[in-house]
């Protein structure tokens with residue numbers, strides 16, 4: 001008789017239940033990441049970095065070496081580790097504020113240098129941990145603590161198109177996708193491909209995940225899901241944005 | 253691949269930046285991360301020239317935040333990692349340095365001070381003392397060596413890696429633009445041939461085995477849930493820092509025991525101070541010289557002894573009292589008074605110090 005394990009093997013059982021709010025998308029992303037790590041058998045090689053933001057709550061989430069860094073600085077810390085020890089599989093996990101605002105220069109330059117690391121960025125359209133301020137990803141018209149009348153694109157611009165930007169500045173070999181916690185199977189597939197891209201030494205890999213923050217959105221379950229699936233996808237197209245060309249030469 | 257660029261002892265005539273790069277190679281540093289800024293650039297230039305020959309790595313980052321944080325990553329991976337910076341770069345680097353401080357990560361940073369505030373000059377100052385000793389939102393759990401000669405740049409760069417990895421506090425070589433750019437002779441050597449054991453690094457992450465199965469995961473944080481948790485950690489750090497301070501602290505002194513007036517200076521200014529004091533002593537004037545080599549921790553015990561005997565400390569520095577503040581902190585309650593010779597962002601000659609001594613002694 002086999003028992004279906006509820007948790008990925010690479011999760012730390014002793015630090016569960018986890019610390020995210022009920023209905024938070026972070027837990028779903030980390031479940032997909034845990035499963036991808038299990039399926040690829042890289043628990044012994046992975047080094048996980050989390051940012052400051054709600055992602056920091058995951059510093060002891062996995063049975064994986066891990067480092068909690070500063071707000072926006074997970075990308076350079078994981079870059080530094082990977083450069084010093086190319087044997088590891090470096091995973092940088094961050095929020096949209098961390099990745100697209102305070103740490104955007106690191107994202108842009110790590111992508112441009114084609115660092116062989118994997119970035120997973122959770123887009124919940126605002127700064128979760130600090131109580132729901134406007135982020136680069138806040139939707140036009142969306143009310144946050146610092147856009148109480150709704151984000152005005154005239155004054156504060158349109159939501160950052162992160163994966164599209166990364167796709168534009170990376171060279172051949174990079175992997176870029178946008179998943180959503182509304183489609184866990186696809187999300188896991190994207191994360192897995194991103195990790196494989198690093199394992200194969202192809203190049204930078206980046207996955208943005210559309211995620212939920214009912215606490216700061218102040219939404220019930222139904223509205224949370226509606227915002228995620230209907231509203232966010234108006235600006236943020238889910239799917240693979242850049243996939244390395246298969247190496248034709250190899251087959252010849 | 254040749255193992256090392258220097259075998260045995262050999263005399264060289266070169267710039268300070270070149271010396272730091274050589275010393276880092278000879279200290280078995282593995283990887284440098286850096287962002288261009290004058291006057292430290294040539295540390296990177298010489299490092300990148302030597303790196304492939306000796307199996308070393310280099311990454312030019314997008315800014316000093318990144319240079320500091322990638323250095324943190326290098327250390328976490330168990331490599332002897334270092335960076336170099338100056339001025340506004342040092343300002344940016346305080347954020348990663350504070351993370352290293354919080355997590356006791358043995359990063360090594362060479363600072364070649366330039367003029368400030370802001371972009372000021374690319375040439376010289378001693379105005380990064382406060383930043384390097386106590387920058388960041390922390391308590392200054394760092395070790396800072398202020399060098400005066402190229403020989404010391406070599407000796408203390410090698411030592412900095414050992415100190416960092418032995419005690420696990422971020423460690424600095426505090427030089428300046430004059431030392432960085434001028435040429436001077438020194439003896440370079442293979443530290444191991446002189447019996448200096450090079451402390452081996454250890455990995456914090458990416459060790460062999462599967463975490464949770466073969467070994468516990470290496471997991472590190474700098475965030476705490478409650479005040480008491482942080483308080484406990486910092487109390488422990490302070491205890492350890494205070495315990496090692498006497499063996500880490502270094503100083504140089506000359507006639508400081510028997511003089512009413514003692515000149516206190518650090519770094520390159522101490523060369524002028526020493527020259528002035530030696531000349532005056534030869535002429536029969538009783539004047540002393542004291543120089544902290546470590547600015548963090550300060551050689552507090554020795555400095556207090558001096559300040560309890562001498563009537564006056566003449567503090568000479570190329571800043572407005574950054575060294576003086578450290579000195580005052582150390583000698584609180586001692587008898588000596590303080591007379592300043594402050595020239596922010598400008599060099600100080602032996603003649604100037606000599607003239608000042610004479611005017612004080614009357």
Ligand SMILES: Cc1ncc(C[n+]2csc(CCOP(=O)(O)OP(=O)(O)O)c2C)c(N)n1
Pocket residue numbers: 052053054055071094095096097098099122124126127128129130135
């Ligand atoms: C240098 C710095 N500035 C500001 C903060 C405060 N801060 C902590 S978390 C956070 C926002 C996190 O938002 P995001 O990255 O979107 O992650 P989320 O919590 O939404 O998952 C901010 C601004 C900080 N820790 N450090």
Ligand code: SF4
Pocket residue numbers: 019020021022023024025026054124128129212213214215216
């Ligand atoms: S504040 Fe939002 S992002 Fe943070 S844990 Fe709660 S639901 Fe998740």
Ligand SMILES: [Mg+2]
Pocket residue numbers: 095096097122123124125126127128135
């Ligand atoms: Mg967010």
